[in-house]
Amino acid sequence: MVGPQLSGTARRFLGVLVLIPIITAVWFDIKIASIVVAILAAGMAYEFSKMLKMPVIAAIGLTLLIALPSFPVWLFDAGAVWHSGLALLSFGIAMMYRGVLAGLFALALSICLYFSALLLDQPDGHWLLLVLAAVVAACDSAAYFVGRSVGGVKLAPLVSPNKTVSGSVGGIVAAVAVMVGFASIPALAPVAGLAPITGLDVVTALVLGCGVAVLSQIGDLLESALKRHLNVKDSGAILPGHGGLLDRFDGYLFTVPAFYLFFFVS
DSSP: OOGGGOOHHHHHHHHHHHHHHHHHHHHHOHHHHHHHHHHHHHHHHHHHHHHTTOOHHHHHHHHHHHHGGGSOTTTOOOOHHHHHHHHHHHHHHHHHHHOHHHHHHHHHHHHHHHHHHHHTTSTTHHHHHHHHHHHHHHHHHHHHHHHHHHOOSEEETTTEEEEEHHHHHHHHHHHHHHHHHHHHOGGGSSSTTOHHHHTOOHHHHHHHHHHHHHHHHHHHHHHHHHHHHHTOSOSOOSBTTTBOHHHHHGGGTTHHHHHHHHHHTO
């Protein structure tokens, strides 16, 4: 097989190719975006259930519990209390099968997917999701390339031996730069009516970009810790040697809820 022999750079290039149709769909229309996110959510939930090595019926049940909060609000709006109950139930089931770490991951994933649906229920929410995607992608790519080039002290050797402090700092700088770019140059905003982004001042963008970068890296480390705990290399196999959906979207676990709360609650 050629896939597993791909270099890290090649795998990241393939990752971009995989994301292009997803980005295009999200860009096109907010309702289409919400459907795409719900489909991806179901895929991530199923990957997680498979990682737990649950019986098929139990895996399908847990997949539905985790993915249901991601359903478009305009299609299924059960409210925060109902979805909180689903998240806690997911936590309990995953913890029962594979321990507290698995339960916490199920809880974080369920909450993230619910906030994704809430974000896409807001006017121009799909644009905000794409802005977040740009910031997370910049953080992830810079962390990888800076870490490889500079090396140095390991960030969390017991969880993810390849990650370095230099890479983490590089990721934060890149994320801040992209966020400040959206705040400083209105032309970068996809549409003139995108007030939450075009209205950002530079100082707020600095803080927000830094926060998104840190939370993105925490999500990445949480998934790495889960995979180490479960003794699996990748969450799935979208492409040989490339990983699964959770491997591609772990940076959104905490950034999506934070992004929504920043723009629509704070």
